[in-house]
Amino acid sequence: MALASIAAWVELQTHANEFKNAHLKDLFRQDAKRFDTFSFSYDKYLLDLSKQRINQQTLGKLIDLAHQQELPSWIERLFNADKVNDSEQRAALHMALRQPEGASLHHEGKDVVSDVQASLAKMQILVEQIQNAQWRGYDGRPISSVVNIGVGGSSLGPLMVCDALEKYAPADTVALNVYFVSSMDGSELEKLLPKLDPATTLFIVASKTFTTVDTLANANTAREWLLAASQQSIELINQHHFIAATASPSAAENWGVPVSHQLLLWDWVGGRYSLWSVIGMPIALKVGMTQFRELLQGAHQMDEHFRQTPLASNLPVLLGLIGVWNINFLGIHAHAILPYDGRLAQFPAYLEQLEMESNGKSVNRDGQRIAYRTCPVLWGQVGSNAQHAFYQLLHQGTEPVMCDFITPAVRYDGDGDELQKQHQLSLANCLAQSRLLALGDSSMSENDGASKFKHYDGNQPSTTLMLDTLTPETLGGLIALYEHKVFVQSVIWQINPFDQWGVEQGKKVATSLLAQLANGLGDDLDSSTDGLLRHVQRQTRGVDSEN
Amino acid sequence: MRINVYGNGLSAWVAAACLAKVGNNVVIDEMAGQHQRALADISGIGDEPGLLTLIQQQITAGRLVRRQRDAHIATTIHWLALQASEKVIAERVVDALSDPEVTGLLVINQCNFAVGATEELQVCLAGSGDVVYVPDNLQEGSSIQGFTQPKRVILGLDNDDALVKARALFRPFTMNLDALQLMSSREAEFTKFAITGMLAIRLGYINELANLADLLKVDISVVQEGMGSDPRVGPHYLSPGCGFGGQNFDAYVSTFSSILQQQREGSLLKTVIDENEQQKELVFRKLWQHYHGDIQGKVVAIWGASFKPGTASIDNAPSLKIIDALISQDVQVQVHDPEAMSNLQQYYPAEPLIRYANTPLEAVNGVDALLLVTEWPEYWSPNYADLLKLMRVPLIVDGRNIFDKTLVQEFGFSYLGVGR
Numbered sequence: 001m002a003l004a005s006i007a008a009w010v011e012l013q014t015h016a017n018e019f020k021n022a023h024l025k026d027l028f029r030q031d032a033k034r035f036d037t038f039s040f041s042y043d044k045y046l047l048d049l050s051k052q053r054i055n056q057q058t059l060g061k062l063i064d065l066a067h068q069q070e071l072p073s074w075i076e077r078l079f080n081a082d083k084v085n086d087s088e089q090r091a092a093l094h095m096a097l098r099q100p101e102g103a104s105l106h107h108e109g110k111d112v113v114s115d116v117q118a119s120l121a122k123m124q125i126l127v128e129q130i131q132n133a134q135w136r137g138y139d140g141r142p143i144s145s146v147v148n149i150g151v152g153g154s155s156l157g158p159l160m161v162c163d164a165l166e167k168y169a170p171a172d173t174v175a176l177n178v179y180f181v182s183s184m185d186g187s188e189l190e191k192l193l194p195k196l197d198p199a200t201t202l203f204i205v206a207s208k209t210f211t212t213v214d215t216l217a218n219a220n221t222a223r224e225w226l227l228a229a230s231q232q233s234i235e236l237i238n239q240h241h242f243i244a245a246t247a248s249p250s251a252a253e254n255w256g257v258p259v260s261h262q263l264l265l266w267d268w269v270g271g272r273y274s275l276w277s278v279i280g281m282p283i284a285l286k287v288g289m290t291q292f293r294e295l296l297q298g299a300h301q302m303d304e305h306f307r308q309t310p311l312a313s314n315l316p317v318l319l320g321l322i323g324v325w326n327i328n329f330l331g332i333h334a335h336a337i338l339p340y341d342g343r344l345a346q347f348p349a350y351l352e353q354l355e356m357e358s359n360g361k362s363v364n365r366d367g368q369r370i371a372y373r374t375c376p377v378l379w380g381q382v383g384s385n386a387q388h389a390f391y392q393l394l395h396q397g398t399e400p401v402m403c404d405f406i407t408p409a410v411r412y413d414g415d416g417d418e419l420q421k422q423h424q425l426s427l428a429n430c431l432a433q434s435r436l437l438a439l440g441d442s443s444m445s446e447n448d449g450a451s452k453f454k455h456y457d458g459n460q461p462s463t464t465l466m467l468d469t470l471t472p473e474t475l476g477g478l479i480a481l482y483e484h485k486v487f488v489q490s491v492i493w494q495i496n497p498f499d500q501w502g503v504e505q506g507k508k509v510a511t512s513l514l515a516q517l518a519n520g521l522g523d524d525l526d527s528s529t530d531g532l533l534r535h536v537q538r539q540t541r542g543v544d545s546e547n
Numbered sequence: 548m549r550i551n552v553y554g555n556g557l558s559a560w561v562a563a564a565c566l567a568k569v570g571n572n573v574v575i576d577e578m579a580g581q582h583q584r585a586l587a588d589i590s591g592i593g594d595e596p597g598l599l600t601l602i603q604q605q606i607t608a609g610r611l612v613r614r615q616r617d618a619h620i621a622t623t624i625h626w627l628a629l630q631a632s633e634k635v636i637a638e639r640v641v642d643a644l645s646d647p648e649v650t651g652l653l654v655i656n657q658c659n660f661a662v663g664a665t666e667e668l669q670v671c672l673a674g675s676g677d678v679v680y681v682p683d684n685l686q687e688g689s690s691i692q693g694f695t696q697p698k699r700v701i702l703g704l705d706n707d708d709a710l711v712k713a714r715a716l717f718r719p720f721t722m723n724l725d726a727l728q729l730m731s732s733r734e735a736e737f738t739k740f741a742i743t744g745m746l747a748i749r750l751g752y753i754n755e756l757a758n759l760a761d762l763l764k765v766d767i768s769v770v771q772e773g774m775g776s777d778p779r780v781g782p783h784y785l786s787p788g789c790g791f792g793g794q795n796f797d798a799y800v801s802t803f804s805s806i807l808q809q810q811r812e813g814s815l816l817k818t819v820i821d822e823n824e825q826q827k828e829l830v831f832r833k834l835w836q837h838y839h840g841d842i843q844g845k846v847v848a849i850w851g852a853s854f855k856p857g858t859a860s861i862d863n864a865p866s867l868k869i870i871d872a873l874i875s876q877d878v879q880v881q882v883h884d885p886e887a888m889s890n891l892q893q894y895y896p897a898e899p900l901i902r903y904a905n906t907p908l909e910a911v912n913g914v915d916a917l918l919l920v921t922e923w924p925e926y927w928s929p930n931y932a933d934l935l936k937l938m939r940v941p942l943i944v945d946g947r948n949i950f951d952k953t954l955v956q957e958f959g960f961s962y963l964g965v966g967r
Contacts, residue, residue: 129875132875134871134872134875134876136835136840136872136876138840139832139835139836140828140831140832140833140834140835140836140840141825141828141832232839233839236839236840239840240840
């Protein structure tokens with residue numbers, strides 16, 4: 001059924017019209033217990049929605065909408081390995097990656113959990129060999145640096161988690177340097193390689209298809225560097241300096257990675273949902289296999305919460321529905337992700353992919369164009385730094401923006417006093433900013449009668465998501481929370497969050513342009529592309545003749 | 548004199564036995580709680596030539612007694628020979644000795660604690676006596692001789708009153724010495740540290756030269772002779788090899804790291820210690836390079852597992868690192884050592900990839916390489932024709948440069964030495 005004719009949708013529109021002019025400062029004034037009403041906790045997570053522009057009716061109607069869109073049965077379909085990725089005729093089983101050992105989940109007549117556990121076990125053997133300094137490079141010395149070559153989901157997730165959990169690195173193993181390289185132009189490798197010793201550097205080529213041109217270009221450059229430095233055969237270099245994490249073992253083998261050094265994932269793992277699989281090997285190398293399994297365990301607990309908790313107290317459901325309310329009924333199309341913890345510096349970039357690649361769609365599951373908004377523009381950075389950058393726009397700009405404030409309640413337990421004070425400072429800023437955004441000038445009595453330039457409208461809605469502490473387990477839960485939030489929204493919007501056709505066409509166009517760049521001018525180009533191409537060729541000739 | 552010795556390591560037992568031998572009445576307090584182990588089971592004692600016999604003789608003669616729990620000891624001389632990690636225990640011992648009613652105690656501190664530790668112990672002892680630092684110059688394999696006929700004795704003391712008593716205690720061992728070297732305890736502690744570091748740096752340097760010689764196609768043993776004949780350099784501690792180890796070295800490293808914690812930048816010594824850990828794997832790397840990394844499933848002989856000849860100790864021995872590396876690559880190891888076999892079996896219980904050979908020749912049966920790791924005398928001149936017959940591949944990796952390269956090659960072996 002078209003969304004516009006769903007009863008709850010229509011009701012929400014009416015409700016929104018009545019509610020449009022309500023200001024958060026009045027909502028707080030009217031209800032002294034607003035926090036109690038609109039904050040929800042589960043285990044080590046607290047979701048505070050009281051600074052959202054809602055009342056109790058709003059939440060009720062949103063839950064109605066979820067029911068009318070059959071969210072509970074969609075959740076079951078997701079968990080039951082139905083082909084919820086219908087445009088590619090696949091299931092989306094990232095939850096199977098974090099099922100505990102001994103569980104089972106049948107997909108096309110096969111228990112995928114045992115496959116998952118086997119793949120993790122193989123990864124663990126390689127991880128331990130490397131961490132025990134027994135993986136040897138071409139001259140027999142142990143590997144001390146690992147470079148992950150991957151892009152998109154094969155980079156953003158592992159990079160974000162490694163960054164967040166660095167302090168959990170085990171003390172009893174070799175301290176490994178773990179690096180990430182993704183950009184197609186080779187800039188990162190160009191900078192990194194001179195700092196590394198080729199004899200003790202191992203590359204993980206992480207690519208689900210093993211055809212990603214960005215990744216293969218970097219892998220080829222890395223191999224060329226190793227061959228030149230070692231003067232060894234390509235077979236020896238492939239054997240001792242490359243591991244592949246892939247769903248295409250034959251493509252990886254053709255490139256040169258021996259089967260024994262391949263780690264498998266499956267086509268039912270989406271790239272942006274793959275950090276839980278062998279794509280997460282850099283995480284296990286950096287913070288240890290035990291902590292990697294805790295990360296999986298935290299995500300699994302969130303899966304269970306999502307699957308079993310009634311919608312009205314289900315954190316991913318509530319987070320998703322609040323987004324729908326803001327986007328489709330209050331007309332807010334920008335979403336800022338603001339972690340108040342430097343360890344989560346990469347989290348906004350990670351969510352940019354998770355949310356925008358999943359729900360940046362304008363055609364529904366039936367292939368029809370839709371007439372409502374879907375995923376907003378989403379960006380962010382560490383909140384306290386962003387205060388000195390784009391908060392001006394949040395406070396006094398013309399764009400309505402919804403914000404997610406994310407912070408641990410407790411940090412630096414047992415560390416120095418000054419560090420603990422820094423956490424208090426960060427918390428104070430986190431709370432102050434969301435308060436000022438919500439209430440505007442009214443949050444400060446002395447600002448009455450200030451000049452127009454100093455005026456704060458307020459009424460920018462925000463969510464505060466507080467973890468007890470940031471650990472492998474709670475980080476796993478936090479990521480899974482957002483994964484499921486994205487799914488919830490896709491169900492409301494009737495779109496498929498698991499495909500990404502919008503990133504395919506550009507690759508094809510680039511392939512044909514690459515030929516034209518090399519061979520001279522092509523036909524059928526628009527004048528802009530044609531002009532730019534000519535300019536590059538003129539410049540290249542100019543440089544050649546100067547040399 | 549009545550002396551109480553504290554500790555259960557090699558230094559403690561050597562001191563106790565040697566002090567008893569010259570007529571003192573010695574009680575050794577092993578700080579072991581209720582369990583006193585049989586002498587032969589105490590690690591280090593059995594490995595040290597002559598020590599077990601000497602201890603038993605002194606016990607039989609009644610001059611050496613193992614302290615029973617809570618037995619009262621009335622003596623004025625206390626000798627601390629604890630491990631570098633046991634500073635807390637040392638403080639507890641000295642605290643217990645400290646008594647406002649008592650004066651005139653002599654506490655000898657022979658432990659490798661940090662620089663300044665003796666002063667701290669003196670604070671614990673307060674007015675009850677003096678703490679004197681005497682560096683532990685124990686050399687595993689010749690520790691009895693080292694104690695009874697020292698080439699030098701340093702006394703680190705901060706109060707001249709202690710000198711008379713300390714001199715008397717050491718008189719039986721220092722009759723032939725011109726003089727005791729006297730300095731403050733802090734200086735003596737730092738001297739001990741400095742000597743060990745100096746030797747480590749010399750060995751680290753010659754090892755680095757040897758690795759360069761490999762690249763430059765130069766024979767390091769020729770260079771070594773040339774260097775040693777320069778009186779400014781001298782010949783000692785100039786033999787390259789696959790790294791140094793031993794219990795004492797371990798103690799040194801831990802002392803060193805506590806000192807270094809106060810200083811953040813990289814240091815020459817830290818580099819030497821890190822490089823030494825790498826050097827221990829040198830023999831493995833040469834094998835790896837020879838076979839281009841394709842060593843899985845091969846069979847390899849190891850001659851020598853103790854950290855140096857003349858001892859059964861395998862503490863921090865290069866052989867351990869080499870065996871770890873080999874079995875991680877699924878290489879079958881056939882090992883021989885004249886004395887360290889049972890220690891090795893304890894270290895690798897039930898490791899299916901290790902076979903323990905009764906003779907050197909048994910070890911080389913059917914192997915793809917022979918790795919010489921510890922230069923025990925019986926390995927220096929093997930019957931090459933037998934070796935050639937028994938080995939599947941005639942490859943010798945000589946981690947101590949004991950074989951004559953030309954001779955070995957004439958027999959038809961491939962030879963890989965350290966820097967030759």
